[in-house]
Amino acid sequence: MSKSEPVKNITGHCLCGGVRYEASAARRQVIRCHCEMCRRAVGNVWTATQVLREDLKVEEDGCLSWYQSSDHARRGFCNRCGASLFFDSNKRPTMGIAAATIDQPSGLEFAAHIFTDDATDYEPLSDGAPIVPDGQHGITYP
Ligand SMILES: [Zn+2]
Numbered sequence: 001m002s003k004s005e006p007v008k009n010i011t012g013h014c015l016c017g018g019v020r021y022e023a024s025a026a027r028r029q030v031i032r033c034h035c036e037m038c039r040r041a042v043g044n045v046w047t048a049t050q051v052l053r054e055d056l057k058v059e060e061d062g063c064l065s066w067y068q069s070s071d072h073a074r075r076g077f078c079n080r081c082g083a084s085l086f087f088d089s090n091k092r093p094t095m096g097i098a099a100a101t102i103d104q105p106s107g108l109e110f111a112a113h114i115f116t117d118d119a120t121d122y123e124p125l126s127d128g129a130p131i132v133p134d135g136q137h138g139i140t141y142p
Pocket residue numbers: 014015016017018019063078079080081082083
């Protein structure tokens with residue numbers, strides 16, 4: 001965490017409540033990933049924080065489904081309301097969590113845009129945050 005103290009006790013859920021989770025601490029500030037896979041998977045820019053997988057407790061998973069989006073990663077979503085919630089790569093010990101599903105106030109801060117080479121032509125990218133044209137999913141930014 002670069003700008004503030006580690007965030008404790010994140011809780012969150014999807015729109016219908018069919019998936020609820022809690023995590024003891026966030027490991028990264030919020031990034032917005034503009035890569036084409038994330039955009040098509042979530043219907044928007046993937047805006048996410050990260051926690052250690054062992055720190056994430058999915059307390060309600062009755063509607064949680066997974067889509068294997070590549071040979072190393074899967075994406076967790078609610079099969080009732082359609083919300084995107086998790087990004088789980090077997091290349092790292094962390095789980096990405098959709099920041100917008102975290103209960104407010106999240107205590108998180110926005111850190112960077114990544115994979116902006118793939119950004120849509122209507123995305124302004126003019127908020128002054130750091131821009132990482134290619135980047136890697138899962139790295140700590142900035
Ligand atoms: Zn739901």
